[in-house]
Amino acid sequence: MGGASSRDQQPSKSPFFNQEELQGLRSAYEEDGLVKAVSLIQEKIKDLDAIKLNIAVTGESGSGKSTFINAMRGLQNGDVGAAPTGNKETTMEPTPYYHPTLPQVCFWDLPGVGTLKVTADKYLTKMKFEQYDFFIIIFNARFKDNEVKLTGEIKRLGKDFYFVRSKIEYDLESMKMSGMKFNEKEELGKIRDHCVSKLKEAGISSSGVFLISSFKINKFDFPALQETLSNNLNDIKKHAFMLSLPNATVKIIDQKRNTLENKIWMLATMSGALGAVPIPGLSLACDIGILVTAITDFRQYLGLDDASLQRLANMAGKPVGDLKAVVKTPLMGEINKEFVIRMLTGTTVVGISIAEVVLDFIPIIGSLFGAASSFGMTYKLLHNVLDDLTQNAEKVVEAAFGTAPKY
Incomplete structure (x- = not known):
């Protein structure tokens, strides 16, 4: 998808980049290629983490x-x-x-x-x-x-x-x-x-x-x-x-999910471009380390790590075991490179194409990647992870405060 479509011309919904910065990304890619554009995305992620x-x-x-x-x-x-x-x-x-x-x-x-x-x-x-x-x-x-x-x-x-x-x-x-x-x-x-x-x-x-x-x-x-x-x-x-914010309501969890979703396209772009290595069993490559860190961070931000669960249990006056009992996801264990590779080679993410991604939410990606790329695969993987963790975090809120989740 080399040229910019009519959708590409619409104002971006990416909240972390203003229009001038988005144009800078396009110009960087057109003048110096993918590496330069990705370096600007890296800087933005550093800004987010350091603010x-x-x-x-x-x-x-x-x-x-x-x-x-x-x-x-x-x-x-x-x-x-x-x-x-x-x-x-x-x-x-x-x-x-x-x-x-x-x-x-x-x-x-x-x-x-x-x-x-x-x-x-x-x-x-x-x-x-x-x-x-x-x-x-x-x-x-x-x-x-x-x-x-x-x-x-x-x-x-x-x-x-x-x-x-x-x-x-x-x-x-x-x-x-x-x-x-x-x-x-x-x-x-x-x-x-x-x-x-x-x-x-x-x-x-x-x-x-x-x-x-x-x-x-x-x-x-x-x-x-x-x-x-x-x-x-x-x-x-x-x-x-x-x-x-502590996970006191389902609405807070939904808002956390939304802000993390805004970051996924940046993480997927970096993983698909920076020091990417081939994935066994697939014809694609990505930086697995970026995905390991992202999944671990998502879990903590959504309050599903041990320390966060204990703090919430203390505030709700409930045994932490009651909160942990409602969490049903393989993402609670150790997140390492081998675990992520198994996820990437699973049937739920293989074959994802760039056409399945909402391009008006993801600026310039149409110009950076082909139709079948590591970007599409890692983007879908992180979305699956975020959806899974969100649903489990909402179940935890129900166990802690009696707030009925949407699922």
Whole structure:
């Protein structure tokens, strides 16, 4: 498929490359051949793997900052790397807490403004606000003057910020203990409206407040908060953020699948072009090492490695054995070159042609490969792997939280 078809001329759906970069790929291939084009894809994958995401979490002492930071990373108090919890302010400096498997994603615990006894503008300088991608402002009662001033300074910097009302489960529990009969959805609406009105009284325009429990990450506004944070990031940072989220809902798993799918064509291109070696029993060649790493990474990103399963079991309060029992895939064992070769020579992937690939999703591939190529085979293999792992991850969520999967 040498020439560009009408479909090739359509805007690409590949989120990690802008149109200028895609044109650069085409030009590189036309001028210097496949090796040059693939080197640009390599650089993009390195950028994806190296992107830094710094998230600031601020609020008064006792507002639930540390518990929230742990929940966003799938950790509990006492886990290795967990932020210490309690009502006492534990830090007077910005304290980083890295994601346990994606250290490029970091949550920063900032002490409350009132703790340092400094003005909001000086607090801004001391906390090095410029380095953060966005801010989460947590409160569990009245929104205080310090937060009002802080919000103004964040707005002045042009940074995004989000209001989170924590410990919402205590409000509902208090109502139950008092013997009140109430509709939970209506009461949550009242609390949310009250928070928004108080923000407006303080001169802060806000589209909403997220009501969360850091102990129930699949309930209340926790999933909506995660989705909102993700949607307001650029595609590359969104990729890192989505993959860092604990598997609390089926929707999160689907979103992880989508972002990983966007990467498959790049991995398949590299595997089919960089140092490719013949595959025994096939007339094609590819870099098996790239596929081994990709499959292992997919499994971890979708929360099916042992450490991720244990963390999820801890958060859900379930034995990890209950979660592992629902996983039915050969991809849970050791992923090595011999295993991948057996997959490549299996009947499910042999004979895949480039015509079976959605070319408007995969820019320039039609120009780089022939109709029957290692690209088509490895592309299909990684899609099969991703589908298999996604279905099993959804079964794990059902076992952990009782959320019915789509399958």
